[in-house]
Amino acid sequence: MKLIRIENLSFRYRRAKEYAIKDINLDIKKGEFLGILGASGSGKSTLCLTLNGVIPNSIRGDFVGNVYVKEYNTRETPPSKLSTIVGLILQNPDSQLFNMTVEEEIAFGLENLGLERDEIQRRINWALKITGLQGLESEFPPNLSGGQKQRLAIASILAMKPEIIVLDEPTAQLDPMGKEQVLSLITLLNKEQGITIVLVEHNAEYMLSFADRVIVMDKGRIILKGRPSEVFEEVELLKELGIRLPASIRIGAELKKRGILKKAALTEKELIRTLRSQF
């Protein structure tokens, strides 16, 4: 089932000369994990903002084409309605947290939905459990670690029970442990909770392991689309586009060039396993 349908979408910010995204066509299926790759300025964030209607409803400009979230055309649907279906997580967790305690932070959006007290508490406990924040209910959010803050931002969105969560470089500002925590949480949300995920993330090895499909953007267009095991075979093109590749794929590509391996798109584990079995 299609959850999001993007048809011939282009968007130009006010006063910008160029379109930030150009002629995008893309369907996102329920339960899917879609990865977005691309160099800085290629239009990844702009595309994310069209998925929950922030573009064109709050950020205006020249908007051509249509985005449907379930049966709703985002041009004609208030962002407050769309935000119950599509949750958005940004790079900087500090910009998304503004309550005095962890628990209040999660409760905040729920109170605005007009839910019963019991239901609010049930959802808070559920979100705390999934995100591994139990025991931190009374903490002051600014005192949390980067990884905990980002998990809290995710918990607040999760408690609203969206069908799809869009995360725009959620690990970019985190230390290695925070990155690891947030990426494991995203995997869990998709594989165990069945939540549709759209993730902008530079960690190609993670995408290769967990994304169902990836798109690669360049200058506002989607230039590659497919299973990560297919897309990450295009090593030369990805390098030209300035996309960082893990050592395993770079080594895999060299060995493939020399006829030693058949595939370049390997995680570290797969590369080691393949080499062990061959030599």
Ligand SMILES: Nc1ncnc2c1ncn2[C@@H]1O[C@H](COP(=O)(O)OP(=O)(O)O)[C@@H](O)[C@H]1O
């Ligand atoms: N608010 C804005 N106003 C004008 N231009 C913008 C704005 N945000 C982004 N852009 C431009 O749109 C293009 C795509 O940006 P963006 O979607 O942020 O790319 P990415 O997330 O891949 O780095 C860039 O050329 C950028 O300068």
Ligand SMILES: [Mg+2]
């Ligand atoms: Mg961006």
